[in-house]
Amino acid sequence: MIPGESFEGLLRELAPQVLGALVRRYDQFDACEDAVQEALLAATVQWPTDGVPDSPRAWLTTVATRTLIDHWRNDHARRRRETTAARDPSRNPVATGDDTLVLLFLCCHPALSEPSQLALTLRAVGGLSTAQIAAAFLVPEATMAQRIGRAKTRTREAGARFELPDDQTGRLGVVLHVLYLIFNEGYTSTSGPDLTRVGLTVEAIRLTRLLHRLQPADGEIAGLLALMLLTDARRAARTDDDGSIVALDHQDRTRWDAAAIAEGQALLARTLGAGPIGPYQVQAAIAALHDEAPTAADTDWPQILALYDVLVQIAPGPVVTLSRAVALARVHGPTVGLAALGTLEGDQRLANSHRLDAVRAHLLEQAGLPDAAHAAYLRAARTTASLPEQRYLTRRAAQLRARS
Known part of the structure; x- marks a missing residue:
């Protein structure tokens, strides 16, 4: 066994x-x-x-x-x-x-819509369950099951062939997005008893390396690989001995993987300025600023905020807005960050996610509003299906109540 x-x-x-x-x-x-x-x-x-x-x-x-x-x-x-x-x-x-790369491009057949391409690839190549894919897309599980079924049927009807396409550029954006989602599910699992699923992050990095060898001059492939390496470098410090989450500010940075950070930085240095900048390169640059800071207090938050301002322009979305709100709070104070969160009220893309309440709770706590922060932490804990995140959010709420 x-x-x-x-x-x-x-x-x-x-x-x-x-x-x-x-x-x-x-x-x-x-x-x-x-x-x-x-x-x-x-x-x-x-x-x-x-x-x-x-x-x-x-x-x-x-x-x-x-x-x-x-x-x-x-x-x-x-x-x-x-x-x-x-x-x-x-x-x-x-x-x-190993036909995994061929399979990856097959799942991203142009006859499929982009959401169907993503869902099918996550199922066939990433090994995610329908429930996990639904959580990644922020849609109900039944909706995702229907989407995957239709995608498989459409692939058959389109006569998709099992071979690498001659022109891979048209499918590359979807392939990169799929690998990004697989990595994210591995780095912070949306459900289950563990914060991470190391096999998924390893597989996402492996497949991205394959793509990078296939197209070494593509800046966004290099950017995505750098982003994965710079982010995954912190994995060992994200939990303590009993599996509890350790926030970024409190992590033991000596446990970060220096070799992965160096590789990610080198990829980024070769990429930035060599061609059009894309969202993965910007996110990698943000990750590099976190990794380069010897302590949390040394983090260059004004530069991180400037990069999020760029990211909002080239790849707007609710998750980017959430992350930018955190950076805003670090630079201009929690009240400004909370105001930015107000733009996400009623956004259905976050209806099934705990992220908005989790960020709101954090900023309310920083703003000196413990009762409101306590309620937001508990709402977030009830929404997430990740047991480590449930425990972390519940513990933060209890700590607030104990201090009041």
């Missing part, structure tokens, strides 16, 4: 490889994706008690292939297709290559 996180990470790593092998052989993405999901379910039931097979990828591929064949068995035309594929040894689904 292997630890839960290692077990989950192994399945997440293998899932896109197995799916890629089946799609390469059978060409039917939607049916293959369903079969792989059933194989993963079988693995979660059998492997903890029977042990992980000597070749887990071959095991998953065999189970998924059998499931696929069973689903096709009553359809005569598909049975002929199965027989033809089985006779062609060049299309062996237990190939040793």
Whole structure:
């Protein structure tokens, strides 16, 4: 038996490889994706008690292939297709290559809307559940399930081919957004008992490195990779020994990963000024300013605020507004930050998120309004599905009440 996180990470790593092998052989993405999901379910039931097979990828591929064949068995035309594929040894689904990058671009097929591209890629390549994807998009789970189903159908109807497109530029923006969301879900999980899901952050960084090697001159790919490295460098200091969240200002900065910070800074130095600036480069520059400060008090908040002003212009959105409000409060005081939050009241994109109340509570506390901050902390704690965040927010509310 292997630890839960290692077990989950192994399945997440293998899932896109197995799916890629089946799609390469059978060409039917939607049916293959369903079969792989059933194989993963079988693995979660059998492997903890029977042990992980000597070749887990071959095991998953065999189970998924059998499931696929069973689903096709009553359809005569598909049975002929199965027989033809089985006779062609060049299309062996237990190939040793990793088709994850090909799968990534397939999920971002231009026939799909951008939300569908994102959702499908997070499911097939990122290994996220429908509930986790819904949380990332701030929509109900049922809505996301329908979106993923329609995306798979549309991919099949569009005749998508399992190969890297000749012109990757048109899909690159969506691919980068997908990797960004996968990383964020790993760095701060939207649900469950752990703050982070290391396997997701590792996979997002790995895939972004692949893209960077494929297109080394692209500034936004380099910017995204830098952002991931500069952010993930703080992971070890984000929780204490019992798993409780440690706020950025109170983290032990000696625990930050100096090598990751250096790599991220070098990427950013080569990128900035070399071409058009994009949102990932700006966010990476903000992360670099945090990482470069030897103490929290040394953080260059005026420069961070200036970068958020740029980000608001090139990539406006509620999360950017929230982050800018924090920077505003650091530079001009909490009252100014709270006024900026007022622009988000009634924004439906935050209806299912705890973030607005969490930031509001923090700024209300700074403004010397403990009762209002206490109520906002508790509202945020009730909204989030992340147990570490629930505990952190509840503890902050209790500390306020104890001091009053």
